[in-house]
Amino acid sequence: MYMDLFGDIPTLEDPERTVLDDMKEINDWDPNVSAKRVIQNRGEEVDSSTLGLKDHHIKQLTKLFLAKEEDLGDLTVEQFFTPDYFETNMWLLWRSMFAFQTWHSVVEMKRYMERFIHLLPGMTELRNILFSRYNQYDSFVLPLVKWLEDHGVKIENNTLVTDLDIEISGKEKVVTGIHLVQNGEEKHIKTTRNDLVFVINGSMTENSTLGSMDKAPELNRELGPVWSLWKNIAAKDPSFGRPEVFYENIDKTKWESFTVTFKDSKIADIIKDLTNRDPYSGRVVTGGIITIKDSNWGMSFTLSRQPHFANQPDDVLVLWAYGLFADNEGDYIKKKMSECTGEELLRELLYHIGVEGELMEEIVDSAIVIPAMMPHITSQFMPRVKGDRPEVVPEGSVNLAFLGQFVEIEGDCVFTVEYSVRSAMIAVYKLLNLDKQVPEIYPSKYDIRHIINATKTLYGNKPLPGEFFVKKLLKDTSLEGLL
Amino acid sequence: MGSYQLKYHAKKPEGIENKKAYLVGSGIATLAAAFFLIRDGHMDGKNITIFERKNVNGGALDGAGNLEDGYIIRGGREMEEHYECTWTYLVIFQH
Ligand SMILES: Cc1cc2nc3c(=O)[nH]c(=O)nc-3n(C[C@H](O)[C@H](O)[C@H](O)COP(=O)(O)OP(=O)(O)OC[C@H]3O[C@@H](n4cnc5c(N)ncnc54)[C@H](O)[C@@H]3O)c2cc1C
Numbered sequence: 001m002y003m004d005l006f007g008d009i010p011t012l013e014d015p016e017r018t019v020l021d022d023m024k025e026i027n028d029w030d031p032n033v034s035a036k037r038v039i040q041n042r043g044e045e046v047d048s049s050t051l052g053l054k055d056h057h058i059k060q061l062t063k064l065f066l067a068k069e070e071d072l073g074d075l076t077v078e079q080f081f082t083p084d085y086f087e088t089n090m091w092l093l094w095r096s097m098f099a100f101q102t103w104h105s106v107v108e109m110k111r112y113m114e115r116f117i118h119l120l121p122g123m124t125e126l127r128n129i130l131f132s133r134y135n136q137y138d139s140f141v142l143p144l145v146k147w148l149e150d151h152g153v154k155i156e157n158n159t160l161v162t163d164l165d166i167e168i169s170g171k172e173k174v175v176t177g178i179h180l181v182q183n184g185e186e187k188h189i190k191t192t193r194n195d196l197v198f199v200i201n202g203s204m205t206e207n208s209t210l211g212s213m214d215k216a217p218e219l220n221r222e223l224g225p226v227w228s229l230w231k232n233i234a235a236k237d238p239s240f241g242r243p244e245v246f247y248e249n250i251d252k253t254k255w256e257s258f259t260v261t262f263k264d265s266k267i268a269d270i271i272k273d274l275t276n277r278d279p280y281s282g283r284v285v286t287g288g289i290i291t292i293k294d295s296n297w298g299m300s301f302t303l304s305r306q307p308h309f310a311n312q313p314d315d316v317l318v319l320w321a322y323g324l325f326a327d328n329e330g331d332y333i334k335k336k337m338s339e340c341t342g343e344e345l346l347r348e349l350l351y352h353i354g355v356e357g358e359l360m361e362e363i364v365d366s367a368i369v370i371p372a373m374m375p376h377i378t379s380q381f382m383p384r385v386k387g388d389r390p391e392v393v394p395e396g397s398v399n400l401a402f403l404g405q406f407v408e409i410e411g412d413c414v415f416t417v418e419y420s421v422r423s424a425m426i427a428v429y430k431l432l433n434l435d436k437q438v439p440e441i442y443p444s445k446y447d448i449r450h451i452i453n454a455t456k457t458l459y460g461n462k463p464l465p466g467e468f469f470v471k472k473l474l475k476d477t478s479l480e481g482l483l
Numbered sequence: 484m485g486s487y488q489l490k491y492h493a494k495k496p497e498g499i500e501n502k503k504a505y506l507v508g509s510g511i512a513t514l515a516a517a518f519f520l521i522r523d524g525h526m527d528g529k530n531i532t533i534f535e536r537k538n539v540n541g542g543a544l545d546g547a548g549n550l551e552d553g554y555i556i557r558g559g560r561e562m563e564e565h566y567e568c569t570w571t572y573l574v575i576f577q578h
Binding site: 197 | 573
């Protein structure tokens with residue numbers, strides 16, 4: 001069915017191809033480039049082709065690059081930069097792309113700058129960003145779960161783990177039991193030092209709730225089970241971390257997103273006008289998020305490759321949007337974002353892309369909006385110091401490893417799939433004492449070519465200080481062309 | 484780091500047949516851990532159990548819905564070429 005519509009889209013769901021093959025194939029065929037990165041005044045493009053930095057901002061960024069994490073401690077982004085940094089294009093692009101807030105950890109910002117320094121030159125246009133063919137449940141979770149089940153792994157659903165028994169004697173820590181509630185029934189499993197126990201300590205989607213077209217999602221402020229499990233474990237030994245650093249400040253870690261299903265094609269023309277791209281082409285449409293600069297909710301939205309779901313009809317479009325400031329009033333809907341129904345969220349978005357009157361009514365009438373409130377969505381960005389996050393395999397642990405976004409992995413960045421997968425690899429290799437190394441984090445921050453290109457980007461592609469002399473120096477040498 | 488390290492197959496750990504693994508959560512972290520236990524740790528999948536409190540797997544990586552009820556993703560993922568651990572994991576077949 002898709003082949004007819006999307007003539008040259010590479011074969012879908014070919015069993016001979018791996019998830020990675022599919023990922024590379026679709027991104028080679030359709031590399032992401034932003035159609036319009038920033039808009040304001042209800043659809044007008046904002047020039048965001050450079051990062052818009054002044055010399056003193058570049059100085060601050062360089063200082064951050066060179067600083068040591070332990071010296072930065074729990075400083076926030078806001079405490080590190082001068083206030084005018086937050087007026088720059090760079091901050092607008094940065095905060096919307098990564099959901100960074102001024103009160104988040106500057107150490108994490110430093111890690112992002114270094115870890116992704118090779119992406120900085122493409123940042124204004126979201127180049128070299130990869131997107132899966134469909135949503136990540138269809139593209140990743142389904143095949144991964146199937147592979148495991150084919151290999152005999154049991155996944156027991158409706159099973160809540162509430163606590164572990166941990167024997168701590170001398171320097172050794174051994175999990176000797178697991179407490180769980182399975183389909184409402186309490187159970188206990190005995191483990192020995194010969195077994196392995198892997199625990200997710202923390203989740204950014206914990207206690208997330210959905211709303212509907214006529215109902216705002218309810219913000220859940222209770223302590224979710226992922227946190228209480230970590231809390232129970234942490235109480236047994238200081239090397240198991242300090243969960244409250246991450247879960248306590250819901251008003252600093254929450255935001256809201258919403259997904260719109262458009263059944264009517266009227267929205268397609270509006271998107272076409274906005275992006276100059278055909279939403280039905282099977283290629284990226286907005287090309288990553290479009291950020292609405294003058295949205296009081298701090299809203300961004302994206303229309304990914306369509307269909308975004310394997311079972312999505314050809315003429316239906318699925319759009320995603322989010323707002324960084326759920327407690328702010330809207331510009332059209334004079335309510336806090338968090339208090340809005342799905343319908344109101346959509347109206348605010350439509351207003352910002354220049355839709356009004358009869359057309360707005362028609363689009364709203366044929367759309368379904370599902371809002372999602374996530375109280376802990378940026379909890380992993382909260383300011384932290386050493387010891388707040390446990391090591392993947394804590395000192396002395398014989399059979400316990402922590403996994404996910406709230407463990408300490410030198411140099412890597414949270415709010416990524418990669419961080420969780422890396423934690424898993426470290427955990428398995430270490431607990432099994434395998435004679436194999438975990439791949440190193442791509443060392444672009446030590447690569448002079450990437451550093452030069454990133455520096456040029458910071459300077460808005462204007463000549464660098466001293467560039468003229470360095471070029472003269474390198475002329476007719478083997479390093480000519482480096483700059 | 485290159486092929487020499489990455490392509491190396493770890494030796495089978497002694498006594499792996501007698502170990503059991505219990506994993507809490509069915510997000511990508513845990514799914515990956517189960518995968519590495521099998522591929523690199525030579526563990527039999529039958530000795531691995533994952534506990535998930537919900538009746539859906541995948542954790543943060545979600546995507547559900549249909550035309551009647553509407554579709555829902557809480558988020559979408561920006562990724563990049565140098566997710567070095569992730570790409571060594573996603574070499575499994577789609578079906
Ligand atoms: C809106 C959004 C946007 C994102 N954008 C990006 C992006 O652009 N790029 C990127 O790389 N990453 C992105 N991420 C991050 C990425 O999706 C996550 O880091 C990753 O999926 C986390 O996986 P995890 O396995 O560590 O934890 P989770 O996926 O949170 O899984 C935890 C699982 O454990 C279960 N669980 C918790 N406690 C218990 C218990 N006590 N007993 C039993 N089960 C329990 C939960 O129900 C859940 O299923 C985004 C995430 C979200 C939500």
